[in-house]
Amino acid sequence: MKSILTVFKFTFIEALRKKAFIITTIIGLVLIIGACFVPMVAEQVENADLFSDSEESKTLYVLDNTDGAIPGVQDVLTQMFTGTSVEVASEDLISEYEDKIKKDSNNAMVILEMKDNAPHIVLMTKSFMSGLDVNTISEAISPLYISSVMKTQGVSDDMIAFSQSSITSEVKFMGSMDLSGYVVGIAILMIMFFSIYYYGYSVALSVASEKASRVMETLIVSTKPSHVLIGKCLGTGALGLTQLSAFLITAAIGYQLLVPDDFTVMGMPLSLSSFTAASAILVLLYFIFGFTLFAFLNAAAGALVDKMEDLGAAMMPVTMTSMVSFYIGYFVAIIDPGGLIGTIAFYLPLSSPFIVPFKLLNSDFSYTEAIISLAILIATAAVVVKVTAGFYTKSVLRYGKRLKFKDLKGMKE
Amino acid sequence: MSVLKIDGLTKSFGEKVAVDAISFQIDSPGVMGLIGTNGAGKTTTIRMILGILEADEGSATWNGAKITRESVRFGYLPEERGIYPKTKVIDQLTYFGELRGMTHADAKASSLRLMERLEVTEYINMTADKLSKGNQQKIQLIAAMIHDPELIILDEPFSGLDPVNTEMLRAFITELAANNKYILMSSHQMSTVEEFSRDLVMLHNGKTILQGNLKQIKAGYGHTNLVVRADQDIRALAEELGLQCVRTDAQESEFKISGDEDAKTMLMRMTERGIIPVRFEIREPSLHEIFLEKVGHSK
Known part of the structure; x- marks a missing residue:
């Protein structure tokens, strides 16, 4: 047990010091902080559409060439762009307005004219970055024109008001999946795959480099090979959890500090309320045992090679298995979480680490089902650890010839 | 034990x-x-x-x-x-x-x-x-x-x-x-x-x-080698006595002998001819020689 802890400590500290780890952690943290800024920036861009929210003085020139077909335009635009000076423009000075707009993005011009017997709006701004939206202006002005036409046709004021009213609406989701659960579920699925794949690869790399550099012979006369393997997997797994924790804590702080309270995606608020303590524990357990399963398979692949350049080929079966398992989880999450494939993927130990955390947030199932799925995963991981430890012991000092199945007989630690 | x-x-x-x-x-x-x-x-x-x-x-x-x-x-x-x-x-x-x-x-x-x-x-x-x-x-x-x-x-x-x-x-x-x-x-x-x-x-x-x-x-192998260093080349003399030369360099020569008698005879002939040995050593075979002999036998 002491030797497992020694290998664990050495693996953890050595990997923690590596430049690759430090750089990926910094990049990850920067990306997460950057992502937390996105809603704030998006909100500001959205607000910028209103043109009037900026504190700088702005001028919107309005040139009406419709002979009064749209009454009250200036009032509507003034209400719409509060803080913006809305000025009636003269046809004779149009070149001057154009110069002003070219020089200063705080100036813009709306020209109303008749085209094919209907009003037509031309919006002149310095560039597409001005944030002004001609459709928004059109939506605001159109009711003025319609009500004016209806009035000339003798329609009553009540009828005009009624014709411009809209039916109120709302959406109710009867399943347990909401946008927040979906977004968080997909994010967890991606993180699980990234972590299991990346840290599993680290285990294979570490085993292969110890074998290629011949350190292995010194190691296994010092302690049991299975202890080296277990310590190494635990150390790498702990490193993964440390990095993930750093990412998640940063994300949580960024969410609290940087994401606006009223932030919505497609009109729906983003809430993490569905992510309870129980589901967090289950996600953690699935990460631990999912990582264990794939890390030990990767270790077996790493123990097979004599040279580092052969590692990719040796890892291919494990890589393919993890990729297929991930895509099963991903497509089940998107297409049919509650169907037959989803149910199989839920209990299948290779895919359950990917699909269960998603279903935890987006599907109706009991904790009993989750515990059965977890038990299958733990049992499979235990068998894989046992078999892999023997395989590793037999393989690590074997150079040149590949290990055959019959060689696994009489494995000893 | x-x-x-x-x-x-x-x-x-x-x-x-x-x-x-x-x-x-x-x-x-x-x-x-x-x-x-x-x-x-x-x-x-x-x-x-x-x-x-x-x-x-x-x-x-x-x-x-x-x-x-x-x-x-x-x-x-x-x-x-x-x-x-x-x-x-x-x-x-x-x-x-x-x-x-x-x-x-x-x-x-x-x-x-x-x-x-x-x-x-x-x-x-x-x-x-x-x-x-x-x-x-x-x-x-x-x-x-x-x-x-x-x-x-x-x-x-x-x-x-x-x-x-x-x-x-x-x-x-x-x-x-x-x-x-x-x-x-x-x-x-x-x-x-x-x-x-x-x-x-x-x-x-x-x-x-x-x-x-x-x-x-x-x-167990006994004295099998004779190393001689002298001012003159003594290889012709050794050949007369039927000793096989196994090594010669700028300083000295080494011969195979069948026993101490061969060495004694060699020393007598040298002194008779006025050749003074700077080094005259009778020794056992080296491990290298033993190994070569054993490998030869095992083949």
């Missing part, structure tokens, strides 16, 4: 018998040489002794108990040198010490003591890949010795070392032997083993072709 006893160790890889029923024992501290050409089975024997490889037959015991990591404190310098290239020297030495059951402080203290002894303290905080091959080998040796082992197994310890480091390692091994350590040293360099070993096992194609006390083995 023998301290280290190897009894009938056998190992085959497929059809090839790599080690065939090797037996030997070490009864008291000192150096035992395990010699043979490349592929003779030395490393396979060592790996079976240490339990890295499972023997098909036979056993290796220490004070009557099977050799395991727990039953004997052994240090092993593998033939294939290997240390962590990107890890600081002190960190990896401490790690190997801790794996041997030492505390962190003890492992560090022992590392520092051995580094000082082998004159590599200046590399303490360097990563191993920045060290020369010879210094990397010293670090590996420290890793094998860090926990003060009772049984030390050195597989080709001198390969790849420059003369200065070779001399340093010679002195270190002599020191270990003087400190009552049991040392099993494999080598294909006969002169190296001859220098250190009290006993030896000679392997060829997995079989033992000679074993026993080195002095007794050599004594």
Whole structure:
């Protein structure tokens, strides 16, 4: 047990010091902080559409060439762009307005004219970055024109008001999946795959480099090979959890500090309320045992090679298995979480680490089902650890010839 | 009772018998040489002794108990040198010490003591890949010795070392032997083993072709060589007496003799002709010659 802890400590500290780890952690943290800024920036861009929210003085020139077909335009635009000076423009000075707009993005011009017997709006701004939206202006002005036409046709004021009213609406989701659960579920699925794949690869790399550099012979006369393997997997797994924790804590702080309270995606608020303590524990357990399963398979692949350049080929079966398992989880999450494939993927130990955390947030199932799925995963991981430890012991000092199945007989630690 | 006893160790890889029923024992501290050409089975024997490889037959015991990591404190310098290239020297030495059951402080203290002894303290905080091959080998040796082992197994310890480091390692091994350590040293360099070993096992194609006390083995061959250095060329004279010249260099010549009588006759003829010998030495055959003779016989 002491030797497992020694290998664990050495693996953890050595990997923690590596430049690759430090750089990926910094990049990850920067990306997460950057992502937390996105809603704030998006909100500001959205607000910028209103043109009037900026504190700088702005001028919107309005040139009406419709002979009064749209009454009250200036009032509507003034209400719409509060803080913006809305000025009636003269046809004779149009070149001057154009110069002003070219020089200063705080100036813009709306020209109303008749085209094919209907009003037509031309919006002149310095560039597409001005944030002004001609459709928004059109939506605001159109009711003025319609009500004016209806009035000339003798329609009553009540009828005009009624014709411009809209039916109120709302959406109710009867399943347990909401946008927040979906977004968080997909994010967890991606993180699980990234972590299991990346840290599993680290285990294979570490085993292969110890074998290629011949350190292995010194190691296994010092302690049991299975202890080296277990310590190494635990150390790498702990490193993964440390990095993930750093990412998640940063994300949580960024969410609290940087994401606006009223932030919505497609009109729906983003809430993490569905992510309870129980589901967090289950996600953690699935990460631990999912990582264990794939890390030990990767270790077996790493123990097979004599040279580092052969590692990719040796890892291919494990890589393919993890990729297929991930895509099963991903497509089940998107297409049919509650169907037959989803149910199989839920209990299948290779895919359950990917699909269960998603279903935890987006599907109706009991904790009993989750515990059965977890038990299958733990049992499979235990068998894989046992078999892999023997395989590793037999393989690590074997150079040149590949290990055959019959060689696994009489494995000893 | 023998301290280290190897009894009938056998190992085959497929059809090839790599080690065939090797037996030997070490009864008291000192150096035992395990010699043979490349592929003779030395490393396979060592790996079976240490339990890295499972023997098909036979056993290796220490004070009557099977050799395991727990039953004997052994240090092993593998033939294939290997240390962590990107890890600081002190960190990896401490790690190997801790794996041997030492505390962190003890492992560090022992590392520092051995580094000082082998004159590599200046590399303490360097990563191993920045060290020369010879210094990397010293670090590996420290890793094998860090926990003060009772049984030390050195597989080709001198390969790849420059003369200065070779001399340093010679002195270190002599020191270990003087400190009552049991040392099993494999080598294909006969002169190296001859220098250190009290006993030896000679392997060829997995079989033992000679074993026993080195002095007794050599004594058994009697005086077989005559080394002569003189001011004049004495090869023609030796030829007249029917002595075969086996070596000649700028200084001296060496001849095969069938006994002390041949040497006596040679000395008489030289003095008769007024040739004064600067060196006149009758000696036993070298281990190299014995090995060549034995390999020839085994073929």
